[in-house]
Amino acid sequence: MKKIATREFEASRYLDSEEAIQEYLAACLEDPNPDVFLIALGEVAKARGVAQLSKDTGLSRESLYKTFSPGTKPRFETILKISKALGVPLGIKQGSEKPTCKPETSILFKFLRIIAGLCRCFRFSSKALPV
Secondary structure, three states: OOOOOOOOOOHHHHOOOHHHHHHHHHHHHOOOOHHHHHHHHHHHHHHHOHHHHHHHHOOOHHHHHHHOOOOOOOOHHHHHHHHHHOOOOOOOOOOOOOOOOOHHHHHHHHHHHHHHHHHHHHHHOOOOOOO
């Protein structure tokens, strides 16, 4: 039987526009698990360049990678500093505002969020998944 080569899914490969980044972060922020948003910030950091983010925030690269790791509890000011340096400051929208993204973009990133979640389950889960 022929082996199929695969590589790990990285959302950062698909975050090639401001609209894509904003939609991706908004979708991940809706997830009740805070690790999803932290990992999403890490993917945006990879897409933009962690070295530059380190310079812009004054945080070391090691500290940034630790911040984006599942299970960490970074300070709120750290998250604000990172999001501002990435050019995606956090804010609150009124419920009556309509999303500015295209529906196909929204569907795409909901799909990417599901795939990324599955990848995290297989990588970070300490429990065996049922077969």
